[in-house]
Amino acid sequence: MSRLRAALTPYALIFPGGLWLAIFFVIPMIVMLSLSLQSGSVEDGYAFTFNWHSYADGLANYHDQIIRSLLYGLAATLLQIILGFPVAYWIAFKGGNRKSVYLFLMLLPFLVSFVLRTISWQFLLSDNGILLGPLKDIGLLPDGFRVLATPFAVIAGLAYNFLPFMVLPMYVALERIDPRVLEAAQDLYASRFQTFLRVVLPLSLPGVFAGVLMTFVPATSDYVNASVLGGTNTTMIGNVIQNQYLVTQDYPTASALSFTLMALLLVGIFAYARALGTEDVLEVAAR
């Protein structure tokens, strides 16, 4: 009896979570996949017809937005690595016993809603707002200069909004490095720069890898930043999908675009993992 119970325990533990995922993740995915292959309209109703045209049309009409999204996502991710790595490094190695305070400060903006944070950026960057207004008044910037509605505003917003998801995994990887390993490198004639290049950087890669995964995907499919900080020339695929669902109510196209984006991201992630050598990355990560 007790052996049976022991055998069933893992399944019992996984059951609530599994049920949750089945209802709220798997079923909607199937519904969406089915939707993407249906034809019809909101008024006349939809019918499942194996209609691949939503995919072909979606790609034909919105490839610009798809490519733009991937580029913005990539740019935001790179920006986050450049901004985030020194922060993670500093907290991990120089944070002393205040590490958790610094991490908390990093996460503080996250107590405010995502949309509200982005709207506050809109306020900050507006054409005659508190940042640009005074600069224009004293003639440092021309009157027509603007930041809002430029790719820069959208990318910066994306980078800002997802930054902790980049910093935290990098911090975890860096924090796990045994300081004695760094001393060993120094002891073996490595300068500080060589120690960083040969030891710190390779050992931090699993964290960078995880950070890229956690920021590139949501940044690429985001629509809030583009709609709040962007203009007509910075529309991302997330905005298109949102528009198709909620405004045009063309559910098949919206679903098809969602699946196209997901497929592209999956391919991208696998290519990235392959290029970086996941085996190595995971091996060090599992240490």
Place this chain on the structure above:
Amino acid sequence: MTEIQAGPGAAVSAAPVSGDVPAIELDNVVKEYVSHGEVVRAVKGVSLAIAEGEFFSLLGPSGCGKTTSMRMIAGFEDPTQGVVRLHGEDVTNVPPNKRDINMVFQSYALFPHMNVWDNVAFGLKRKKVPDAEIKRRVGEILEVVDLTGREKRRPKEMSGGQQQRVALARALVNRPRALLLDEPLGALDLKLRQAMQIELKRIQREVGITFVYVTHDQSEALTMSDRIAVMNDGLVEQLAEPREIYERPASKFVAGFIGTSNLLSGTVQQVAGDTAVLALGASDRILVPADGALSTGATVDLTVRPEKIKIAKEQPEGDLSVVRGTVAEVVYLGTYNSYVVVLGDGAEITVFEQNAHDSTITAERGDTVWLSWQPWHSYALR
């Protein structure tokens, strides 16, 4: 086994060579650091000179300053005061990567993302040694530490003993002028530790490099060292050869830390020639070498090792230290019996008796016994 050459200037003999410039010198070195707003003096003025080719141990309990002293030699800590010299040259402000010494770290600190070969070749690559020579030297040193054929292994795929030998090879391959070892055997089990002690000593003889060995394990230090500095509370308590440290401990601390010691104290009753007579109880008397320093009436702390003491049922004859007591405990330990004897004044004395002749024991619990030892076996402590 491949012969590996020592670095320039390394002496062949393992014994300290007097008159030469010391390989390593600490000159009145002090290290203070601030912890939780308080100044902590980890090292309170240590001076020592380690000779070329010597196997030198820094021995002491945790927190005695031995590791801090070693880290100042390596360059990982800057002394608050004092001078560190390597081969006569002041290196107090030279960073670790510019010092021609290498370190074997506690828990090894191998590079987890590199295989054995890359770990060992790391130092030579930084020194821009030609590839062909790196290949030859790494191959040679891996043979010395018996790791040939495991070049492609990652550290975490190896046992503790193997990792230990990688750490040793990674340091030795650079042919440093001195090798610092920070409790390198601490993580190994007893059998392996004993084997590695012999192995380390062999390697040290073979390469002729100065070894500075930090340990809290007194038997390890006694086994391997040419000389030992026993440290306590940031100071060197005694610096001498292992035999001297054991036979003539300079302080209560050293006597208690190294091996088992009986600590006694008494008042000098009379000084006769070069021997002082101490009274303990009515029928007890202890003879101590006076060394011209003891005078009548002085209180003396002294120590005597358990294996120097003879236990008997009858009062022994001759010019011996003699005390009487009651056996409180008898423990059979195979190669010897251990007795705890309580003296008249309540002091406890441990006695070891070799199981040389037969397996019978001299005394039982509760017996009254006479303990005796030669005067030169008890040693007055400062």
